[in-house]
Amino acid sequence: MADRSAGDGTVGKALEVLDRVAAFGRPVRFTELLDGSPYPKATLYRFVQTLTNQGMLSYDPERQTYAMGIRLVRLAHAAWHQSSLAPIARPHLDALAEEVGETVHLAQLDNAQVLYVDKRNASRPVEMFSSAGKVGPAYCTGVGKVMLAYLDEAILAPILEQQSYHRFTEHTLTDADALRTELRAIRQNGYGFDREEHEPGIICVALPILTAGGRALGAISVTSTVERNSLAGLEKLVPRIQETARAIAAVSRDWGFPDQHTSNRQVETN
């Protein structure tokens, strides 16, 4: 995982702590954070204090545990509106989901991870935050691979190298070379599949949402199971999904969506 906080001073270090807490997925004790932390006790302690004061963490004095703070929920609300494709894409996603009768995902790339920003579950009603905000590996999901396929080589290379490839299923692509071949194929076709690479029995087709400049703002996927459908079956939906992707791209252009979304200026100089 790329070290995001490299060289970003105190703020970067503090935010890194937030990520750590998030990674636990449950309330954590101070000591749990301490081991595995690059910072000495007193330093980490002050970070955690500050973050708690700031509402970015919440502290349970009884159990002496820290959890993610609700201020984040408020900030994310703004983020979701300002910076995600979700609000723009909503009507298009609704329509697509209804027509194809399968689960539809909308995802964006965040620091080499797939971030799901919206979801339409054909049958069930939507599950709020439980799905939006969820992250997953990029290299073994339909949306992930499709977005990687349209990344600049300069950004892609370090991601592929630093990635640790976990074999989720027997179909998972587990090295950079295999993935590179796959990405080339995706660029050629304009769409990609998940061939049970992440979960057995789960397949999907995914298409990028491309800017005029050919950059992927995000991706849409239609997911199914091997029982209900097949890759060939999903492939038939490509034109319909393409239409949605184009529509979303068009609206985002009008709405002035950045052509390059996350900017990483300041090339490392140390």
Place this chain on the structure above:
Amino acid sequence: MADRSAGDGTVGKALEVLDRVAAFGRPVRFTELLDGSPYPKATLYRFVQTLTNQGMLSYDPERQTYAMGIRLVRLAHAAWHQSSLAPIARPHLDALAEEVGETVHLAQLDNAQVLYVDKRNASRPVEMFSSAGKVGPAYCTGVGKVMLAYLDEAILAPILEQQSYHRFTEHTLTDADALRTELRAIRQNGYGFDREEHEPGIICVALPILTAGGRALGAISVTSTVERNSLAGLEKLVPRIQETARAIAAVSRDWGFPDQHTSNRQVETN
């Protein structure tokens, strides 16, 4: 609005900038942030740089604007799971919403503001982040007043004083004294109303979700309009809502929910 960042060093200041950007509700230019900022150009510039590097803000080089970053969405996902009542309360909220056939809200308090963490819309399907994460004033909403009513005087006093009371409707309580009277009544009854105090035509009943220690973890409300219903009508639902509130409180206790949620140690000493 209480200055949260008081005395929290660089991290606090940087996070304050995040709030500013969030407040705009749209991508902002650097200059827009600059005026009204307590920091000189160079300083603010570095904050924004750092936050952008960190993925907490995203930068659109073409339009030269900053927006909330998607990393927040990921962090909030964790926050919502770990620190909000929403996942715990979900089934209870579902049941309540279905039975009463009106819109149900679940809210928590964040820095003297009401933060909606979940919502059930009787008719319409749920709107993802668009409702969860939304904030509102505490002093003129049902959930807000109910939570304020169970706050410790030491925490309540500064909130009531520092609050700027905007008259949203002719029924809005616009000073601390009126609000104090109202809060006393709420503690007496165990529930409170919104009598078109925030929006004309919109009324609701709200009940606190109380810990054994008598602290409000959050609040539930059932909302309606004056056309469809009345305060008396909503009052009839109190026992049913009470039941839900108790159930949620019970589950959170089992699940080990903090009795005091946001801790503000470190009393100002400068």
Place this chain on the structure above:
DNA sequence: AAACCGAGTTTCAAATAATGGAACTCAAAT
């Protein structure tokens, strides 16, 4: 009962990072 332990907290001089006034760049407006 005294000593010990380990988690959490506080202290303070040294080390480091943040600060902000001023100067610079560059594109657009005059």
Place this chain on the structure above:
DNA sequence: ATTTGAGTTCCATTATTTGAAACTCGGTTT
């Protein structure tokens, strides 16, 4: 060609962060 204003960089000064060590305080062991 000149002005203007937004955005960016520089760097000596200043304030904050750092982290080793010491302390507190339940609970446990000797």
